[in-house]
Amino acid sequence: MDQTGCCDALPRMPRIGEPAPSFEAETTQGDLRLEDYAGSWLVLFSHPADFTPVCTTEFLAFARLYPTFQENGCELLGLSTDSVYSHIAWVRNIEAVFGVRIAFPIVADAGREVARAYGMIMPAESSTEAVRTVFVIDDRQIVRAVLSYPMTTGRNVDEILRLVQALRATDKHGVATPAGWLPGDKAIVAPPRTQEMAEERIKAGDPDCRDWYFCLRTPG
Amino acid sequence: MACVKPNGELTPAALEVLVRIASSATDKEVADAVARPVHQARAILRELIKADMAARDGELYRITPTGRARIGG
Numbered sequence: 516m517d518q519t520g521c522c523d524a525l526p527r528m529p530r531i532g533e534p535a536p537s538f539e540a541e542t543t544q545g546d547l548r549l550e551d552y553a554g555s556w557l558v559l560f561s562h563p564a565d566f567t568p569v570c571t572t573e574f575l576a577f578a579r580l581y582p583t584f585q586e587n588g589c590e591l592l593g594l595s596t597d598s599v600y601s602h603i604a605w606v607r608n609i610e611a612v613f614g615v616r617i618a619f620p621i622v623a624d625a626g627r628e629v630a631r632a633y634g635m636i637m638p639a640e641s642s643t644e645a646v647r648t649v650f651v652i653d654d655r656q657i658v659r660a661v662l663s664y665p666m667t668t669g670r671n672v673d674e675i676l677r678l679v680q681a682l683r684a685t686d687k688h689g690v691a692t693p694a695g696w697l698p699g700d701k702a703i704v705a706p707p708r709t710q711e712m713a714e715e716r717i718k719a720g721d722p723d724c725r726d727w728y729f730c731l732r733t734p735g
Numbered sequence: 736m737a738c739v740k741p742n743g744e745l746t747p748a749a750l751e752v753l754v755r756i757a758s759s760a761t762d763k764e765v766a767d768a769v770a771r772p773v774h775q776a777r778a779i780l781r782e783l784i785k786a787d788m789a790a791r792d793g794e795l796y797r798i799t800p801t802g803r804a805r806i807g808g
Binding site for chain 2: 544545546547548550551552554555585590
C-alpha cells in the first residue's frame with residue numbers, strides 16, 4: 516500500500532502524441548468503444564461526481580457548446596465513476612432544473628477501468644473519484660492535448676473548444692497558433708531553418724513579418 | 736443491450752437503423768439516414784449484429800432474416 520492508501524499501481528496518463536487507450540464502456544447512450552469515434556475528433560472529459568454543483572456548471576457549459584463542437588467535427592464524451600443510473604438521474608435533473616438537455620453520452624466507469632487507463636485517478640486528490648481531466652483525441656485516435664484541473668475548479672469549455680479548433684487549423688493549414696488564437700485570426704508560419712531563408716524573409720518586406728522568425732498569415 | 740428493451744422490443748433508434756440497412760449501407764450512410772452521430776450508429780449496428788439482426792460485409796451492413804422478421808419486411 517502506498518502513502519495515499521491506494522493499493523494498486525496506477526498507469527500513467529497517456530501523453531500527447533500517443534495512441535489513446537482503447538476502451539469499451541457502458542454509457543448513458545449504450546455501450547460505446549473508443550473505436551466508434553474513429554474518423555471524428557473526441558473530447559473525453561472526466562468529472563468527480565454527479566449531482567455536484569461545479570460539475571453541473573461544467574455540463575451546462577459543455578451542453579451549450581456541443582453543437583459547435585459537432586460543427587467542428589468533434590464529439591463529446593463525459594465520464595465519472597458513478598453508475599449509469601446516477602448519470603441518468605443527474606441528466607434528467609439538469610433538464611428539469613435548468614432546462615438543458617445533455618445530448619452527449621456519459622461513461623459510467625464504476626469499475627474505474629477507463630479512469631485508470633487514462634490516469635484520471637490522482638490519489639493525492641481522491642483515491643476513488645476521477646479528477647477533472649480533458650483528453651483531446653484526434654480522428655486517428657491519437658492524444659493531441661491533455662488538461663487536468665482539481666476538484667474545486669470548473670473548466671473553461673470555450674477554451675477547450677478553442678483548443679480543438681486550433682489543433683484542427685494546425686492539421687489543415689500546417690500553421691501554429693499564437694496565444695489566444697481564434698478561428699479567423701492570423702496564424703504563425705513556421706520559422707525558416709536556414710540563414711538564407713531568414714534573409715529572404717527580411718528582404719521580402721512582408722508587413723506580417725515582424726522579424727525573420729515571427730511571421731503571421733491567414734490560414735487557408 | 737441498449738438498443739433492445741427488456742421486453743425484447745427494439746428502441747426507436749434501433750428500428751430506424753434496421754430499416755435503413757434493409758438495403759445495405761455503410762455506417763456513415765446509416766448515421767446520415769437516421770440523423771445521429773456516426774459513433775451512435777456504429778454502437779447500434781454492433782448490438783444489432785450481436786442480436787443476429789444485422790451482419791457486416793466489409794464496409795457494408797445488411798439486415799439478416801431475423802432482422803427482417805423483426806421489422807415485418
